[in-house]
Amino acid sequence: MKKLCLIIFAFVILLGNFAHANTDDDVAVLTKGKWVNKSDGYKLRENSDKTVERYKTIEFNIDRTFVLDSVKLKYTGEWRLIDNNIYLEFSDSDLKTKIAQFDNDILIVDKDIYKGYSGAFAGLINFYEFTGIPNATPGHIIMLIVGMFFIFLAIRYNYEPLLLIPIGIGIIIGNIPFYQAEGFNLQLGIYEEGSVMSYLYFGVRQGIYPPLIFLGIGAMTDFSSLISNPKLMILGAAAQVGIFLTFIGALVLGFAPAEAGAIGIIGGADGPTAIFLSSKLAPHLIGPIAIAAYSYMALVPIIQPPFMRLLITKKERLIRMKPPRSVSKLEKIMFPIVGLLLTAYISPSALPLLGMLFFGNLLKESTVTKRLADTARNSLIDIVTILLGLTVGASKQADIFLTPQSLWIFGLGALSFIIATCGGLLFAKLMNVFLKGDNKINPLIGAAGVSAVPDSARVVQHEGLKADPTNHLLMHAMAPNVSGVIGSAVAAGVLLSFLM
Amino acid sequence: MISVIGKIGLDFSAAAGSGVTVAIVGWLIVFAVLAILVIVFTQIPKLIYYNTRKKLRQQNKQAVVTNDDLHITGDVSAAISMALYMFFDEMHDEESNVITIKRVRKTYSPWSSKIYGLRTWPGK
Numbered sequence: 001m002k003k004l005c006l007i008i009f010a011f012v013i014l015l016g017n018f019a020h021a022n023t024d025d026d027v028a029v030l031t032k033g034k035w036v037n038k039s040d041g042y043k044l045r046e047n048s049d050k051t052v053e054r055y056k057t058i059e060f061n062i063d064r065t066f067v068l069d070s071v072k073l074k075y076t077g078e079w080r081l082i083d084n085n086i087y088l089e090f091s092d093s094d095l096k097t098k099i100a101q102f103d104n105d106i107l108i109v110d111k112d113i114y115k116g117y118s119g120a121f122a123g124l125i126n127f128y129e130f131t132g133i134p135n136a137t138p139g140h141i142i143m144l145i146v147g148m149f150f151i152f153l154a155i156r157y158n159y160e161p162l163l164l165i166p167i168g169i170g171i172i173i174g175n176i177p178f179y180q181a182e183g184f185n186l187q188l189g190i191y192e193e194g195s196v197m198s199y200l201y202f203g204v205r206q207g208i209y210p211p212l213i214f215l216g217i218g219a220m221t222d223f224s225s226l227i228s229n230p231k232l233m234i235l236g237a238a239a240q241v242g243i244f245l246t247f248i249g250a251l252v253l254g255f256a257p258a259e260a261g262a263i264g265i266i267g268g269a270d271g272p273t274a275i276f277l278s279s280k281l282a283p284h285l286i287g288p289i290a291i292a293a294y295s296y297m298a299l300v301p302i303i304q305p306p307f308m309r310l311l312i313t314k315k316e317r318l319i320r321m322k323p324p325r326s327v328s329k330l331e332k333i334m335f336p337i338v339g340l341l342l343t344a345y346i347s348p349s350a351l352p353l354l355g356m357l358f359f360g361n362l363l364k365e366s367t368v369t370k371r372l373a374d375t376a377r378n379s380l381i382d383i384v385t386i387l388l389g390l391t392v393g394a395s396k397q398a399d400i401f402l403t404p405q406s407l408w409i410f411g412l413g414a415l416s417f418i419i420a421t422c423g424g425l426l427f428a429k430l431m432n433v434f435l436k437g438d439n440k441i442n443p444l445i446g447a448a449g450v451s452a453v454p455d456s457a458r459v460v461q462h463e464g465l466k467a468d469p470t471n472h473l474l475m476h477a478m479a480p481n482v483s484g485v486i487g488s489a490v491a492a493g494v495l496l497s498f499l500m
Numbered sequence: 501m502i503s504v505i506g507k508i509g510l511d512f513s514a515a516a517g518s519g520v521t522v523a524i525v526g527w528l529i530v531f532a533v534l535a536i537l538v539i540v541f542t543q544i545p546k547l548i549y550y551n552t553r554k555k556l557r558q559q560n561k562q563a564v565v566t567n568d569d570l571h572i573t574g575d576v577s578a579a580i581s582m583a584l585y586m587f588f589d590e591m592h593d594e595e596s597n598v599i600t601i602k603r604v605r606k607t608y609s610p611w612s613s614k615i616y617g618l619r620t621w622p623g624k
Contacts, residue, residue, distance in 0.1 A: 240530045245523065322573075
């Protein structure tokens with residue numbers, strides 16, 4: 001195999017050498033093959049500070065015409081050779097005639113040095129330039145490792161596999177290096193107008209996918225634990241303190257108010273809400289915010305328990321709650337309608353999220369639209385999850401994602417999650433001061449107020465069982481958990497109306 | 501934008517004014533929305549069960565009808581549902597024990613009939 005490669009390499013080199021073999025006839029040399037220049041200074045894309053090296057070629061034809069092929073455009077014209085000077089007269093009358101110096105095997109045009117190669121070798125250079133290898137940067141490699149790490153986490157440890165696998169493969173797709181230059185559009189990347197990925201990403205940019213996800217969530221959520229014990233809903237509001245304190249923290253760190261709002265919503269522990277709000281307030285931060293939100297949601301079983309043990313005493317963890325009453329069908333049907341009217345009238349900016357959430361729930365609870373509810377909670381949410389995960393992953397291109405800003409967003413996101421958890425736990429303790437007898441609540445369920453359905457409720461159940469193996473808190477924790485979804489959507493609406 | 505963030509710099513004045521106001525008012529609004537939901541959904545069952553409560557009061561002639569008289573807990577209803585499910589699911593065990601063999605007859609079809617083969621002239 002090595003020998004074969006060497007032979008091919010030698011053949012290619014020979015082809016190149018043939019191209020600039022000395023002959024007496026300069027014209028013959030000039031018109032044989034192509035003249036290739038490689039120079040720096042090409043912007044990677046509009047608004048990008050990064051510059052890259054790109055090839056330019058000139059091809060001289062026997063009929064005295066030439067083609068100058070640069071990154072952006074092809075220029076044509078006529079050439080004349082006078083005393084080793086080549087006069088390039090462009091067909092485009094706006095361009096001035098250029099004088100190139102010709103010295104047998106090199107050509108100098110505007111200080112750019114061109115070397116002569118055979119047409120085949122120039123073609124190979126062109127092909128090489130369009131492969132991923134010359135366009136790869138250390139950032140691309142780091143992001144590829146990040147993408148593979150996500151896939152590993154999802155498969156090996158089962159961390160949010162429905163999200164981390166699409167996001168992980170999306171990161172890999174988004175970080176396959178390819179030929180990019182300002183003004184040159186191969187329609188491949190997610191940020192290139194007209195590419196398939198950019199069309200799919202449209203749903204993220206315009207906030208279309210999150211409400212569709214909420215429709216599915218509504219159609220699969222049973223609010224009966226919340227209806228049976230409405231006071232637990234307040235825990236969903238208490239935990240939203242994380243959003244607002246992180247908002248202040250981000251302002252202090254120097255983020256603009258709209259950016260701070262988008263970062264704060266990570267504490268809502270609700271991926272679709274985070275994407276929805278950041279697409280409206282800070283579209284350039286969607287990538288890190290979405291990754292932070294989904295990563296911390298996946299890490300709920302690691303982040304929350306230490307704070308639960310820190311803030312809740314052993315005695316409090318043993319509190320048994322009254323079993324929830326059964327809820328009538330009428331109450332279940334009334335909940336989405338009344339809930340929509342009340343929440344959307346106060347916070348209309350959250351209408352796309354809340355409207356779809358309660359609509360989905362009405363489809364489920366009405367029991368007469370079983371087909372629609374099934375579609376919303378199965379096929380539709382699956383399709384949208386695939387598109388959302390893939391495009392959010394692909395939007396994390398190295399040069400956009402690997403910035404100091406992203407690190408700060410991750411830090412603030414973690415802080416937001418912790419504050420939200422502590423807020424829910426402390427408020428549950430506070431509620432117990434006013435509740436008596438068997439109405440007391442187990443303060444552990446306050447941690448479920450952060451949303452992150454159903455992971456945080458599962459964590460509460462797990463911690464409750466550790467304290468007392470017969471004390472099942474899951475049903476009770478689901479109440480603040482789903483009210484956290486409503487609370488974070490309302491918080492997103494409030495921030496949107498204040499900051500947009 | 502991007503005043504941020506290559507260097508660490510804390511600017512408390514940025515948050516001191518409208519930032520804190522937005523945070524406090526925003527949180528209060530979230531609280532208010534969910535508090536209203538709490539109030540509404542605490543009262544709705546009372547409205548729904550108003551008639552039932554009234555009837556119970558008339559029957560028992562007692563002044564107090566507790567929630568326990570109106571509601572059953574989720575685990576009790578789960579137990580009842582389970583019992584009903586088991587009952588209906590096992591009903592097929594009561595069978596007639598009569599085994600019958602039904603004869604299957606094929607209906608006649610001329611398409612498979614040999615008398616209409618290609619070697620026969622069509623009838624006039």
